Amino acid sequence: MSLIFIVEDDLKIAQLLKAKLEQYSYEVKLAEDFRHISEEIVRADPHLILLDINLPYYDGYYWCRQVRKISNVPIIFISAREGEMDQVMAIENGGDDYITKPVRLELLVAKVRAQLRRAYGEYAAPSTYASDRSTDLDSLSQEQQQNGRIEVEGLVLWLNRNELHYKQQQIDITRNELLLLECLLNRYGEVVARDTLLETLWDDVQFVDDNTLTVNMTRLRKKMSELGLPDAIETIRGQGYKLKL
Template sequence: MYRVFIIEDDGKIAAILKNKMEQYGYVAEAASDFRDLLPELESFDPQLVLLDINLPYFDGYYWCRQIRSRSNIPIIFISARAGEMDQVMAIENGGDDYITKPIQLELLMAKVRGVLRRSYGEYAIREGKEGGESTTDGPSMELQVSGLRLLMSRNELDWNGKRVELTKNEGLLAECLMRRPGHIVARETLLEALWDDVQFVDDNTLTVNVTRLRKKLEELGLQKAIETIRGQGYKLSLDEELSGGER
């Protein structure tokens, strides 16, 4: 039974969200101490966070960063801010999805179910396909391409003795690209892998997520591992990166 932590300072909205989660069989709890949300969150130990942006004391971007410094738990932003840059900032600060107010509850539930499936359900660990080599190590699965390892159950990348943690979306992006190393993966394919309701996703959110994955690869020492193919998609080019090939 999944636990959902609701960070929303409007009591009526928080109650509606809590009731809706419980109707679908989830255990839900609404935050009460907006000065310091982390003790409540850690005590409740949720599998998903619904996070408003306009909050007292500190905004949702701040709390998203604080949560991300401790956990890769999925975070869906819920906000009255409908601007493109607000959605981009939500993704850049570690959010996995975004929905605007007034909330369409059935759309929200579709997003919640989709995020939970990708994070913990039938899509969380997938069997190997063509491309990167899949291996098993106990309960975890790995993809390996030219020495780069994706630890799928942990959402971690490992290369040359270094390791970085990924968000769920970064992990899914890495998996898609590592399944087809050296081949172009279409933007549409990546969008569909990350979000169930592609029609509600701004294309810029994919760009932001790719940028975040690039930064994680750079932390490992891989500076130009993801190549942008204008008008088509992206390509993982580790062989060129390791040999110092030009773009």
Template structure:
């Protein structure tokens, strides 16, 4: 049974969310101490966090960063703030998805189930169609490598030239998709399907934000131009040997 931790200071909304989670067979608990959430969260040991943005003492972005520093568990934001920048901030701070209030419970459950499947269920280790036998074998061993760029799947780390960076779940899924499609364009549709099961609910801008986050991680590895945007098609992984012969 999956455990859902609800961080929502509106008691009525928290109760509705908790009852709905339990209705569909999840174990759920609501936060009580908003000044210090981490002890409650650690005691409940959830599989997923539903996190409001407007909270007493510290906002949801702060708590998302605190959770991310300790865990890669999925975090789904729920907020009345429907602005594009709020959604960008949620993803930039480590969130996996964002739902605006008033909450449509059917959509919420679809997103929760999808995130849980990607993190723990049948899609957790799923690869992309068309992957080479070598890439599939490497993935089975928990590692992918393309031209010296190494993705450690079990640790969610990228390695290049002796340097390593940690990845969020979405960043890892994007990196895995791009590496398996190395030498070819990974379409926006392929990348969306790698990240989200319910693609019809996803704003295309959300993919762009996630790609930007992965680019920043690659920049930390001294690979500032590793992801090339192919207009109207998608993205392509371009590592130094390829880039040297590329035309501007």
């Protein structure tokens, strides 16, 4: 049974979300000490976090950054803030998705289910690869696949570690960044359509603002730049993205 941890200081809303999720057989725990959210999350060890932005003491962005130091657990922001910049900040600070209040409960359940599938279920980051990949992919050694990594032109993505290595340098990446880069590496040198990348991250593509992909890609490019690869991800106007090292 998956455990959902809800960080929401409005008890009425928190109880409403809890009741709805429990209808679908999820175990739900509510945050109690808003001064020490990280400690509560560590103790609860949840499979997914629902996180409000307006909270006592520190806002949701702060707590999301703290969680990302210790975990890649899926985080869905839930907030009354409807502005585009708020949603951009949620993604920039490590969130995986964003739902505005008043919450449509069926949409909430669908997004929770999708994130859990991505992180732990049938759509979790694989360590084996489909047989219809390009010739470049076919050259990946069996040892690489068994070790849960993809290596192209010296760039090594460790699927089970959320790490990216290049020329004796190493950087941690988020789950979304890993999924995007895995998709680009698996189609190295090819143009990957935006829709394909959206589907890599989210099942319910109709609910996703296209700008969310842009923000995630910007974050990934920043990480690549830190490794000395500022121009590795090329935007192909009107089509998508291409990885070239």
